[in-house]
Amino acid sequence: MKKYNSKINKIRSFALSLVFIGFVVMYGAIFFKNNPILVLIFISLGLICIIGSTVVYLWIGLLSTKAVQVVCPGCGKWTKVLGRVDICMYCNETLTLDPTLEGKEFDQAYNKR
Numbered sequence: 001m002k003k004y005n006s007k008i009n010k011i012r013s014f015a016l017s018l019v020f021i022g023f024v025v026m027y028g029a030i031f032f033k034n035n036p037i038l039v040l041i042f043i044s045l046g047l048i049c050i051i052g053s054t055v056v057y058l059w060i061g062l063l064s065t066k067a068v069q070v071v072c073p074g075c076g077k078w079t080k081v082l083g084r085v086d087i088c089m090y091c092n093e094t095l096t097l098d099p100t101l102e103g104k105e106f107d108q109a110y111n112k113r
């Protein structure tokens with residue numbers, strides 16, 4: 001059985017890496033300080049990455065309000081379920097809101113209509 005990550009965690013790590021890439025790209029501008037055009041390009045690219053991650057973070061916020069909070073049967077912690085099936089954020093236990101899917105192996109396809 002493949003390992004899946006909670007959707008919210010996945011999006012969050014994507015946003016985090018965007019911030020990181022943004023800073024690295026902006027840092028790269030230092031190496032081209034003799035060329036103002038390149039510096040400008042690098043700094044704007046870095047800014048775009050950081051703005052993008054802010055947008056993704058806002059999106060996570062919106063998703064979190066739509067997600068259903070449940071107590072995970074595996075570890076007893078409160079976790080959020082997004083869509084029909086999701087994975088516990090703490091112990092990777094499969095969670096479902098649909099009784100007909102209970103006990104079945106996790107499949108991302110269940111979230112599609």
Ligand SMILES: [Zn+2]
Pocket residue numbers: 072073074075076077079088089090091092093
């Ligand atoms: Zn759990």
